[in-house]
Amino acid sequence: MLEVTRLQKIYRGEGREVEAVRDLTFRLGEGELACLVGPSGCGKTTLLKCISGLMAPTSGSVELAGNRVTGPPRDMAVVFQEYGRSLFPWMSVRDNVELPLKEKKLSASRRRKLVRESLEAVGLADFAASYPWQLSGGMQQRVAIARAIAYEPRVLLMDEPFAAVDAQTRADLEDLIRELWRKFSITVLFVTHDIDEAVYLGQRVLVLSSSPTVVQDDVAIDLPDRRDQLTTRALPRFAELRARVYNQIQNAKRGSADGHRSAPSAAAADA
Protein backbone atom coordinates (compact mmCIF):
# COMPACT_ATOMS: atom_id res chain seq x y z
CA MET A 1 0.00 0.00 0.00
CA LEU A 2 2.82 2.37 0.88
CA GLU A 3 6.28 2.02 -0.56
CA VAL A 4 9.11 4.32 0.45
CA THR A 5 12.21 3.70 -1.65
CA ARG A 6 15.69 5.09 -1.05
CA LEU A 7 14.20 8.34 0.20
CA GLN A 8 16.67 11.17 0.75
CA LYS A 9 15.95 14.73 1.84
CA ILE A 10 18.52 17.49 1.95
CA TYR A 11 17.46 20.93 3.16
CA ARG A 12 19.36 23.66 1.35
CA GLY A 13 19.52 27.32 2.24
CA GLU A 14 21.73 30.19 3.30
CA GLY A 15 24.86 28.50 2.05
CA ARG A 16 24.45 25.34 4.12
CA GLU A 17 22.97 21.92 3.66
CA VAL A 18 21.30 19.61 6.17
CA GLU A 19 20.83 16.01 5.11
CA ALA A 20 17.84 15.07 7.29
CA VAL A 21 16.98 11.73 5.68
CA ARG A 22 19.68 9.70 3.95
CA ASP A 23 18.41 6.41 2.61
CA LEU A 24 15.03 5.23 3.81
CA THR A 25 13.35 2.16 2.42
CA PHE A 26 10.32 0.37 3.83
CA ARG A 27 6.94 -0.94 2.75
CA LEU A 28 3.60 -1.11 4.49
CA GLY A 29 1.18 -3.80 3.39
CA GLU A 30 -2.52 -3.07 3.02
CA GLY A 31 -4.18 -2.85 6.43
CA GLU A 32 -0.93 -2.85 8.42
CA LEU A 33 -0.48 -0.77 11.56
CA ALA A 34 3.17 0.25 11.90
CA CYS A 35 4.77 2.61 14.40
CA LEU A 36 7.83 4.70 13.74
CA VAL A 37 10.18 5.69 16.55
CA GLY A 38 13.60 7.29 16.62
CA PRO A 39 15.77 9.76 18.51
CA SER A 40 14.66 13.37 18.71
CA GLY A 41 15.47 15.30 15.54
CA CYS A 42 16.05 12.14 13.51
CA GLY A 43 13.82 13.21 10.66
CA LYS A 44 10.40 11.75 11.48
CA THR A 45 8.52 14.90 10.54
CA THR A 46 10.59 15.30 7.38
CA LEU A 47 9.71 11.74 6.42
CA LEU A 48 5.98 12.28 7.05
CA LYS A 49 6.00 15.49 5.01
CA CYS A 50 7.55 13.59 2.09
CA ILE A 51 5.12 10.68 2.44
CA SER A 52 2.10 12.99 2.57
CA GLY A 53 3.25 14.86 -0.52
CA LEU A 54 3.66 18.16 1.32
CA MET A 55 7.36 18.26 0.48
CA ALA A 56 9.32 16.77 -2.41
CA PRO A 57 12.21 14.43 -1.52
CA THR A 58 15.67 15.23 -2.89
CA SER A 59 15.83 11.72 -4.31
CA GLY A 60 14.01 8.44 -3.97
CA SER A 61 10.27 7.93 -4.15
CA VAL A 62 7.03 7.37 -2.28
CA GLU A 63 4.30 5.26 -3.83
CA LEU A 64 0.76 4.87 -2.59
CA ALA A 65 -1.03 1.82 -4.01
CA GLY A 66 1.41 1.83 -6.94
CA ASN A 67 1.04 5.55 -7.73
CA ARG A 68 3.93 7.92 -7.18
CA VAL A 69 3.17 10.63 -4.61
CA THR A 70 3.90 14.10 -6.02
CA GLY A 71 1.36 16.12 -3.98
CA PRO A 72 -1.15 15.41 -1.19
CA PRO A 73 -2.91 12.20 -2.31
CA ARG A 74 -6.67 11.80 -2.12
CA ASP A 75 -6.31 8.44 -0.40
CA MET A 76 -4.31 9.71 2.56
CA ALA A 77 -5.21 11.58 5.73
CA VAL A 78 -2.88 13.03 8.36
CA VAL A 79 -3.48 13.65 12.07
CA PHE A 80 -1.02 16.04 13.73
CA GLN A 81 -0.05 16.52 17.34
CA GLU A 82 -1.40 20.05 17.53
CA TYR A 83 -5.14 19.47 17.42
CA GLY A 84 -5.63 23.03 18.67
CA ARG A 85 -4.22 24.34 15.42
CA SER A 86 -5.70 21.76 13.08
CA LEU A 87 -9.37 22.46 13.92
CA PHE A 88 -11.11 25.71 12.98
CA PRO A 89 -12.44 27.30 16.19
CA TRP A 90 -15.24 29.19 14.44
CA MET A 91 -16.67 26.00 12.93
CA SER A 92 -18.78 23.44 14.76
CA VAL A 93 -17.44 19.91 15.22
CA ARG A 94 -19.76 18.77 12.41
CA ASP A 95 -18.50 21.44 10.01
CA ASN A 96 -14.84 20.72 10.85
CA VAL A 97 -15.31 17.05 10.02
CA GLU A 98 -17.30 17.82 6.88
CA LEU A 99 -14.93 20.41 5.40
CA PRO A 100 -12.46 18.08 3.59
CA LEU A 101 -15.40 16.07 2.24
CA LYS A 102 -16.61 19.13 0.34
CA GLU A 103 -13.34 19.11 -1.56
CA LYS A 104 -14.04 15.52 -2.55
CA LYS A 105 -17.28 16.76 -4.16
CA LEU A 106 -19.45 14.22 -2.35
CA SER A 107 -23.20 14.72 -2.23
CA ALA A 108 -24.66 16.43 0.84
CA SER A 109 -26.39 13.25 2.00
CA ARG A 110 -23.20 11.18 1.64
CA ARG A 111 -21.27 13.85 3.58
CA ARG A 112 -23.84 13.84 6.36
CA LYS A 113 -23.66 10.06 6.60
CA LEU A 114 -19.84 10.01 6.78
CA VAL A 115 -19.78 12.78 9.41
CA ARG A 116 -22.39 10.99 11.54
CA GLU A 117 -20.64 7.61 11.31
CA SER A 118 -17.18 8.95 12.06
CA LEU A 119 -18.36 11.00 15.06
CA GLU A 120 -20.15 7.90 16.35
CA ALA A 121 -16.97 5.85 15.85
CA VAL A 122 -14.95 8.22 18.08
CA GLY A 123 -17.73 8.53 20.68
CA LEU A 124 -18.66 12.14 19.91
CA ALA A 125 -22.07 11.73 18.29
CA ASP A 126 -23.61 14.08 20.86
CA PHE A 127 -21.11 16.88 20.24
CA ALA A 128 -21.68 17.57 16.54
CA ALA A 129 -23.06 21.06 17.23
CA SER A 130 -20.35 22.01 19.76
CA TYR A 131 -17.31 24.12 18.94
CA PRO A 132 -13.76 22.77 19.39
CA TRP A 133 -12.99 25.25 22.17
CA GLN A 134 -15.90 23.84 24.19
CA LEU A 135 -14.20 20.41 24.27
CA SER A 136 -11.27 18.96 26.23
CA GLY A 137 -7.94 18.34 24.50
CA GLY A 138 -8.62 14.62 24.19
CA MET A 139 -12.05 15.30 22.68
CA GLN A 140 -10.56 17.76 20.18
CA GLN A 141 -8.07 15.13 19.10
CA ARG A 142 -11.00 12.73 18.66
CA VAL A 143 -12.59 15.29 16.34
CA ALA A 144 -9.36 15.44 14.32
CA ILE A 145 -9.37 11.63 14.14
CA ALA A 146 -13.06 11.62 13.09
CA ARG A 147 -12.25 14.11 10.34
CA ALA A 148 -9.46 11.86 9.07
CA ILE A 149 -11.65 8.73 9.18
CA ALA A 150 -14.59 10.46 7.46
CA TYR A 151 -12.30 11.18 4.53
CA GLU A 152 -12.14 7.40 3.99
CA PRO A 153 -8.37 7.27 3.52
CA ARG A 154 -6.55 4.10 2.56
CA VAL A 155 -3.54 5.30 4.53
CA LEU A 156 -3.67 7.26 7.78
CA LEU A 157 -0.50 9.05 8.92
CA MET A 158 -0.31 10.15 12.54
CA ASP A 159 2.47 12.49 13.73
CA GLU A 160 2.79 12.13 17.51
CA PRO A 161 -0.95 12.63 17.83
CA PHE A 162 -1.19 12.00 21.59
CA ALA A 163 1.88 13.86 22.80
CA ALA A 164 -0.16 16.77 24.15
CA VAL A 165 -2.82 14.88 26.14
CA ASP A 166 -2.73 13.44 29.66
CA ALA A 167 -1.81 9.80 30.33
CA GLN A 168 -5.34 8.52 30.94
CA THR A 169 -6.71 10.17 27.79
CA ARG A 170 -3.73 8.89 25.87
CA ALA A 171 -4.47 5.29 26.88
CA ASP A 172 -8.10 5.70 25.75
CA LEU A 173 -7.02 7.22 22.43
CA GLU A 174 -4.53 4.39 21.83
CA ASP A 175 -7.34 1.87 22.24
CA LEU A 176 -9.54 3.98 19.97
CA ILE A 177 -6.91 3.88 17.21
CA ARG A 178 -6.68 0.08 17.34
CA GLU A 179 -10.48 -0.15 17.33
CA LEU A 180 -10.81 2.17 14.29
CA TRP A 181 -7.94 0.45 12.49
CA ARG A 182 -9.74 -2.89 12.85
CA LYS A 183 -13.16 -1.49 12.00
CA PHE A 184 -12.17 0.46 8.87
CA SER A 185 -9.23 -1.75 7.73
CA ILE A 186 -7.00 1.31 7.21
CA THR A 187 -3.23 1.17 6.75
CA VAL A 188 -1.77 3.23 9.60
CA LEU A 189 1.69 4.76 10.04
CA PHE A 190 1.95 6.14 13.57
CA VAL A 191 4.92 8.28 14.62
CA THR A 192 5.64 8.48 18.34
CA HIS A 193 8.42 9.29 20.81
CA ASP A 194 6.97 6.80 23.25
CA ILE A 195 8.45 3.28 23.03
CA ASP A 196 5.68 1.68 25.12
CA GLU A 197 3.06 3.29 22.93
CA ALA A 198 4.77 2.02 19.77
CA VAL A 199 4.95 -1.56 21.09
CA TYR A 200 1.39 -1.49 22.45
CA LEU A 201 -0.13 -0.15 19.22
CA GLY A 202 1.84 -1.60 16.38
CA GLN A 203 2.10 -4.81 14.45
CA ARG A 204 5.56 -3.54 13.54
CA VAL A 205 7.88 -0.93 14.98
CA LEU A 206 10.31 0.76 12.62
CA VAL A 207 13.26 2.24 14.48
CA LEU A 208 14.98 5.13 12.73
CA SER A 209 18.63 6.03 13.20
CA SER A 210 19.87 9.50 14.10
CA SER A 211 19.86 12.09 11.34
CA PRO A 212 20.78 11.54 8.49
CA THR A 213 18.23 8.83 8.86
CA VAL A 214 18.02 5.23 7.73
CA VAL A 215 15.77 2.42 9.01
CA GLN A 216 17.86 0.90 11.80
CA ASP A 217 15.53 -1.91 12.84
CA ASP A 218 12.14 -3.29 11.89
CA VAL A 219 10.64 -5.19 14.81
CA ALA A 220 7.66 -7.52 14.37
CA ILE A 221 5.36 -7.11 17.38
CA ASP A 222 4.13 -10.63 17.99
CA LEU A 223 1.78 -9.79 20.86
CA PRO A 224 -1.80 -11.12 20.83
CA ASP A 225 -3.99 -9.10 18.48
CA ARG A 226 -6.58 -8.31 21.18
CA ARG A 227 -4.72 -5.81 23.31
CA ASP A 228 -5.63 -4.36 26.62
CA GLN A 229 -3.82 -1.66 28.57
CA LEU A 230 -3.36 -3.80 31.70
CA THR A 231 -2.79 -7.34 30.51
CA THR A 232 -0.83 -6.63 27.31
CA ARG A 233 1.59 -4.26 29.03
CA ALA A 234 2.14 -6.83 31.82
CA LEU A 235 3.19 -9.62 29.42
CA PRO A 236 6.87 -10.72 29.59
CA ARG A 237 6.96 -10.49 25.78
CA PHE A 238 5.90 -6.84 25.98
CA ALA A 239 8.90 -6.15 28.22
CA GLU A 240 11.24 -8.00 25.82
CA LEU A 241 10.02 -6.06 22.79
CA ARG A 242 10.18 -2.79 24.70
CA ALA A 243 13.79 -3.57 25.68
CA ARG A 244 14.72 -4.37 22.11
CA VAL A 245 13.28 -1.11 20.75
CA TYR A 246 14.85 0.84 23.62
CA ASN A 247 18.28 -0.66 22.93
CA GLN A 248 18.02 0.11 19.24
CA ILE A 249 17.19 3.74 19.99
CA GLN A 250 20.18 3.95 22.34
CA ASN A 251 22.33 2.50 19.54
CA ALA A 252 20.84 5.01 17.15
CA LYS A 253 21.73 7.88 19.49
CA ARG A 254 25.29 6.61 19.75
CA GLY A 255 25.38 6.31 15.96
CA SER A 256 26.11 2.60 16.26
CA ALA A 257 25.38 0.41 13.30
CA ASP A 258 24.73 -2.50 15.67
CA GLY A 259 21.65 -4.34 14.49
CA HIS A 260 21.45 -2.06 11.46
CA ARG A 261 19.21 -3.52 8.83
CA SER A 262 16.54 -2.38 6.49
CA ALA A 263 15.00 -5.65 5.35
CA PRO A 264 11.79 -6.29 7.32
CA SER A 265 12.02 -10.05 6.89
CA ALA A 266 15.39 -10.27 8.67
CA ALA A 267 14.06 -8.38 11.65
CA ALA A 268 10.80 -10.28 11.77
CA ALA A 269 12.69 -13.55 11.95
CA ASP A 270 14.52 -12.77 15.17
CA ALA A 271 11.91 -10.53 16.85
Ligand SMILES: Nc1ncnc2c1ncn2[C@@H]1O[C@H](COP(=O)(O)OP(=O)(O)OP(=O)(O)O)[C@@H](O)[C@H]1O
Ligand atom coordinates in the same frame (compact mmCIF):
# COMPACT_ATOMS: atom_id res chain seq x y z
N1 LIG B 1 13.23 23.48 6.98
C1 LIG B 1 14.39 23.00 7.42
N2 LIG B 1 15.57 23.54 7.04
C2 LIG B 1 16.74 23.04 7.47
N3 LIG B 1 16.87 21.96 8.28
C3 LIG B 1 15.74 21.38 8.70
C4 LIG B 1 14.43 21.85 8.31
N4 LIG B 1 13.49 21.05 8.90
C5 LIG B 1 14.17 20.12 9.61
N5 LIG B 1 15.51 20.31 9.50
C6 LIG B 1 16.57 19.48 10.10
O1 LIG B 1 16.36 18.13 9.69
C7 LIG B 1 16.60 17.23 10.77
C8 LIG B 1 15.35 16.39 11.02
O2 LIG B 1 14.28 17.24 11.49
P1 LIG B 1 12.78 16.70 11.74
O3 LIG B 1 11.97 17.82 12.27
O4 LIG B 1 12.31 16.00 10.53
O5 LIG B 1 13.05 15.61 12.89
P2 LIG B 1 12.04 14.94 13.94
O6 LIG B 1 12.52 13.54 14.13
O7 LIG B 1 10.63 15.09 13.48
O8 LIG B 1 12.27 15.81 15.22
P3 LIG B 1 11.53 15.71 16.66
O9 LIG B 1 11.82 14.34 17.19
O10 LIG B 1 12.22 16.77 17.48
O11 LIG B 1 10.08 15.97 16.43
C9 LIG B 1 17.03 18.08 11.96
O12 LIG B 1 18.44 18.10 11.98
C10 LIG B 1 16.46 19.46 11.62
O13 LIG B 1 17.27 20.48 12.20
